[in-house]
Amino acid sequence: MKLLVIEDEISLQSALQKGFIKLGYAVDTASDGEEALEHYYSSPYDAIILDMNLPKIGGIDVLKEIRKENSEIKVLILSARSELEDKIAGLDMGANDYLAKPFHFKELEARVRALLRRNFSTQNTEISTDRLVLNTALKKMYLDGVEITLTKKEYGIVEYLLMHKGTLVSGEDLIEHVWDSEADSFTNAFKVHINALRKKLPQSTIKNIRGQGYYVE
Numbered sequence: 541m542k543l544l545v546i547e548d549e550i551s552l553q554s555a556l557q558k559g560f561i562k563l564g565y566a567v568d569t570a571s572d573g574e575e576a577l578e579h580y581y582s583s584p585y586d587a588i589i590l591d592m593n594l595p596k597i598g599g600i601d602v603l604k605e606i607r608k609e610n611s612e613i614k615v616l617i618l619s620a621r622s623e624l625e626d627k628i629a630g631l632d633m634g635a636n637d638y639l640a641k642p643f644h645f646k647e648l649e650a651r652v653r654a655l656l657r658r659n660f661s662t663q664n665t666e667i668s669t670d671r672l673v674l675n676t677a678l679k680k681m682y683l684d685g686v687e688i689t690l691t692k693k694e695y696g697i698v699e700y701l702l703m704h705k706g707t708l709v710s711g712e713d714l715i716e717h718v719w720d721s722e723a724d725s726f727t728n729a730f731k732v733h734i735n736a737l738r739k740k741l742p743q744s745t746i747k748n749i750r751g752q753g754y755y756v757e
Contacts, residue, residue: 542566543652544585546576546602547618548594556589559645560652573597577605585613587655589648592619592630600633607634614655618648650713657703667702669756671742674702683742693729694737701746701756710753 543560547553548571557567568583570576572595580588588606592599603615616637617630627638636658637651667674673682679695681688690698697714715730734754738746748754 542568542583542585544568544570544576544579544583544588546570546573546589546594546599547591548572549591556645556648560649563649571595573599573602576602580606587614587616587652589616589618589652590635592617600630603630603633603635614658616648616651616655618643657700667699667705669702669705670745672702672745674699688740690737690740691733693733694740697730697734697737698741698746698756701754705756708749708753708755714754 543565545553545556545560545567547556547569550571553569553571557569560567568579568585570579574596576590576594577597590599590603594602597605599617599619603617606613606615611634614636615634616639617635618639618641619630620641627640630638636655639648639651667676671684673685674680675682676699681690681695681698700714701709711730714734734746746754746756
């Protein structure tokens with residue numbers, strides 16, 4: 541996955557670039573609006589992290605320019621402007637998410653992953669492993685070519701695990717992405733859903749490391 545980080549504060553820009561590269565992302569950076577648009581028009585990106593206060597061309601104008609020709613690319617605004625009106629303005633201009641400074645890198649990375657998950661679902665129609673095929677366009681799962689009936693929550697869990705095949709995913713992370721901001725309220729429901737899901741799939745499809753999380757090989 542390739543990111544464009546647009547941030548004029550060089551120390552923060554460098555920290556974000558190093559942080560995302562360490563996690564396996566390819567990262568380009570820009571320090572002003574002009575450079576940002578040059579990068580955007582010369583290379584494809586999976587997601588953009590965009591500061592609002594930029595020299596030469598402001599963040600809102602950069603966002604407007606991007607949205608003129610691309611309504612699909614995911615854009616997360618990163619800004620010191622934390623007032624509700626500023627957030628609404630950014631979202632109304634076409635941003636997919638908004639994170640105010642100061643912030644924790646882990647939260648930013650989690651939000652980017654959430655945006656990229658949406659990209660994956662729209663750009664890739666099938667994810668497969670062993671005897672299973674997940675069709676992300678139809679939101680259906682097949683075992684040896686036969687459809688398995690899943691609830692929406694069961695589908696959300698298995699989709700996320702398959703998208704992160706071979707990676708240990710914590711229960712908290714699964715809840716965050718399937719239940720969004722309602723995570724704490726649905727802890728018990730999550731356990732019920734994942735147990736029901738495991739009964740519908742071949743034995744040991746979803747593996748569990750107690751106290752750490754779940755994974756699909």
